[in-house]
Amino acid sequence: MPASASPSDEELMLAYGTGDAAAFDALYARHKGGVYRYLLRQCRQPGVAAELFQDVWMNLIRARASYAPTAKFTTWLYRLAHNRMVDHFRASGHLTLVSADDEAHEDAVIALPAARATEPAARAENRELGERLRAALSTLPPVQREAFLLQQEGALSLSRSRS
Secondary structure, eight states: OOTTSOOOHHHHHHHHHTTOHHHHHHHHHHHHHHHHHHHHHHHOOHHHHHHHHHHHHHHHHHHGGGOOOSSOHHHHHHHHHHHHHHHHHHHHTOOOOOOOOGGGGHHHHHTSTTOOOOOHHHHHHHHHHHHHHHHHHHTSOHHHHHHHHHHHHHOOOSSOOOO
16 A cells, blocks of 8 residues: 555554554544534434444444454444434434434534534535535435435445445
8 A cells, every 4th residue: 555545444443453542543533523413413412412422432442353344334333323323212212213403503513623624605605505405304204314314424325235
């Protein structure tokens, strides 16, 4: 691999499994925003999303030694997030998955370390695009909305693979 190429997520997770803490830091930096947004959009409660977020990363830490790259790392990571969210909904008696209004929780997302740039023009444009996207998402049935969010936040493929 060329010196300038970044290690893949799978390589980083394997390195973390052998004790490389810097590999975890790199994975966390790459995926923290998407995982948090996915959870927040599903549960609509910043406090609950933060708790689920921590649980997902703790589950990743516990599984580091047994991780095997049988699928893309993001597929595995978002499966952890999805499973934790489903467990939460089962425990709380809420079985319907919902989409959250990001605008109401923008400060929580921005407060995450290494958040995206906050230039006024970019924020205004993103806010307008976000409003249009939220309006479109609100018209989707819950299962389709979740599939879309998993694909967008986790860069997961919509096609089924058999491996």
